[in-house]
Amino acid sequence: MIYELYYWPGVQGRGEFIRLALEEGGAEYRDVALVPDSKGGGVAAILRMLAGRGVSRPPFAVPVLRAGRELIAQTANILLYLGGPLRLAPGDAAGRLWTHQLLLTILDLYQEIFSTHHPLGDGYAYEEQRAAARRRTRDFLRVRLPKFMSYFERVIEVNPGRGPWMVGARLSYADLSMAQVIAGLRYAFPRATARALRRRPRLAALHAAVFRRPRIARYLASGRRVPFNNEDLFRHYPALDR
Amino acid sequence: MIYELYYWPGVQGRGEFIRLALEEGGAEYRDVALVPDSKGGGVAAILRMLAGRGVSRPPFAVPVLRAGRELIAQTANILLYLGGPLRLAPGDAAGRLWTHQLLLTILDLYQEIFSTHHPLGDGYAYEEQRAAARRRTRDFLRVRLPKFMSYFERVIEVNPGRGPWMVGARLSYADLSMAQVIAGLRYAFPRATARALRRRPRLAALHAAVFRRPRIARYLASGRRVPFNNEDLFRHYPALDR
Numbered sequence: 001m002i003y004e005l006y007y008w009p010g011v012q013g014r015g016e017f018i019r020l021a022l023e024e025g026g027a028e029y030r031d032v033a034l035v036p037d038s039k040g041g042g043v044a045a046i047l048r049m050l051a052g053r054g055v056s057r058p059p060f061a062v063p064v065l066r067a068g069r070e071l072i073a074q075t076a077n078i079l080l081y082l083g084g085p086l087r088l089a090p091g092d093a094a095g096r097l098w099t100h101q102l103l104l105t106i107l108d109l110y111q112e113i114f115s116t117h118h119p120l121g122d123g124y125a126y127e128e129q130r131a132a133a134r135r136r137t138r139d140f141l142r143v144r145l146p147k148f149m150s151y152f153e154r155v156i157e158v159n160p161g162r163g164p165w166m167v168g169a170r171l172s173y174a175d176l177s178m179a180q181v182i183a184g185l186r187y188a189f190p191r192a193t194a195r196a197l198r199r200r201p202r203l204a205a206l207h208a209a210v211f212r213r214p215r216i217a218r219y220l221a222s223g224r225r226v227p228f229n230n231e232d233l234f235r236h237y238p239a240l241d242r
Numbered sequence: 243m244i245y246e247l248y249y250w251p252g253v254q255g256r257g258e259f260i261r262l263a264l265e266e267g268g269a270e271y272r273d274v275a276l277v278p279d280s281k282g283g284g285v286a287a288i289l290r291m292l293a294g295r296g297v298s299r300p301p302f303a304v305p306v307l308r309a310g311r312e313l314i315a316q317t318a319n320i321l322l323y324l325g326g327p328l329r330l331a332p333g334d335a336a337g338r339l340w341t342h343q344l345l346l347t348i349l350d351l352y353q354e355i356f357s358t359h360h361p362l363g364d365g366y367a368y369e370e371q372r373a374a375a376r377r378r379t380r381d382f383l384r385v386r387l388p389k390f391m392s393y394f395e396r397v398i399e400v401n402p403g404r405g406p407w408m409v410g411a412r413l414s415y416a417d418l419s420m421a422q423v424i425a426g427l428r429y430a431f432p433r434a435t436a437r438a439l440r441r442r443p444r445l446a447a448l449h450a451a452v453f454r455r456p457r458i459a460r461y462l463a464s465g466r467r468v469p470f471n472n473e474d475l476f477r478h479y480p481a482l483d484r
Binding site: 073076077159 | 378
């Protein structure tokens with residue numbers, strides 16, 4: 001099976017959670033945004049897919065994964081689907097639900113990170129909502145980030161499996177996504193994140209262990225991973241990183 | 243199986259998506275918040291569960307469903323779990339993923355509705371963020387709500403199954419949750435929602451059909467459904483409903 005991933009070019013965004021799973025799982029996939037227009041790819045192909053002519057189960061937004069004849073959307077849903085074939089989730093039903101539950105909680109944190117710089121939504125540029133962003137970020141760094149980080153630290157701590165992971169003794173897609181959010185937080189809020197990780201050694205170790213995985217390290221070295229940048233969800237505005 | 247639902251009393255909140263599924267599915271369940279403290283229920287029981295002593299898979303927040311020895315959290319994850327036994331999702335894997343994908347998109351809309359009155363998060367009271375709420379709501383009602391509503395209207399339209407539903411010919415938990423969000427929007431933004439529904443007859447019909455279901459009608463008539471109120475996620479502030 002050759003998967004096709006539809007996601008906007010130039011940013012990691014939600015697409016990166018899927019890419020990390022595909023890379024670690026050793027899957028063959030086409031990143032449609034990177035395929036030339038002349039070969040049926042690019043932004044035009046994404047817009048055609050989203051227009052969804054003749055599709056009876058249309059997606060609302062990217063990321064979308066094409067797997068054979070199926071179009072699957074919603075980041076958490078795509079990872080739920082990929083967890084089995086890529087061996088990135090436990091085989092039992094309870095373990096699969098637990099991994100999915102963690103992923104949904106990681107995406108809740110991700111959404112709150114977006115709100116730090118766009119509390120009024122993406123209908124307004126950051127420059128139009130700086131004051132609101134400062135207030136939202138203050139609460140995020142003081143209350144919400146520590147609450148999420150302490151929760152995930154505890155998940156690793158009480159996991160009966162050995163090693164640095166959240167679910168049992170093997171790496172899951174929840175670990176990959178957790179590491180990605182930590183990497184993004186280090187970019188967006190280097191000072192606050194360094195402080196938060198100093199007190200949460202298990203999360204720091206998980207982050208390091210994911211980015212040391214041979215396939216993930218190879219992906220980062222390949223130049224295919226889009227660098228963090230301020231058009232993306234993780235943004236570094238020094239005014240917000242107290 | 244007698245399920246136990248953990249959710250805060252006094253508001254519908256995310257718990258209501260679970261309640262509607264349990265009611266329509268004819269499940270036996272205990273709403274822990276409504277059980278007296280002296281019988282091991284109430285807010286004290288919720289806090290004890292969230293403290294999670296001795297639990298190896300702790301939840302981050304309510305709603306949480308106890309099903310036998312399992313504790314399942316995250317609204318979408320609980321409905322994914324209940325879809326099978328309550329016959330509120332298709333039996334095939336692709337249909338289950340599609341139903342889950344719709345539910346995740348409905349919850350994205352739900353989260354944006356929360357942000358209309360709390361764009362700076364729940365660290366600040368509404369009264370401390372009125373101006374930001376007005377700006378966020380303006381964009382929500384002009385851009386985001388129509389986009390979501392048109393999408394869900396189209397989902398019903400292109401569904402090959404007959405009838406008012408989103409997934410095939412049978413009611414699913416996605417329909418129940420969609421109807422719940424429409425009911426909440428009618429409470430929070432009566433003018434804007436009436437206008438939006440006039441142009442989306444399929445969504446209006448789905449909403450009516452869900453609340454006409456005998457078990458749902460009985461639940462509403464029982465007095466057990468918490469009325470909409472301004473401590474909840476759906477809030478009616480006339481200043482926000484242009």
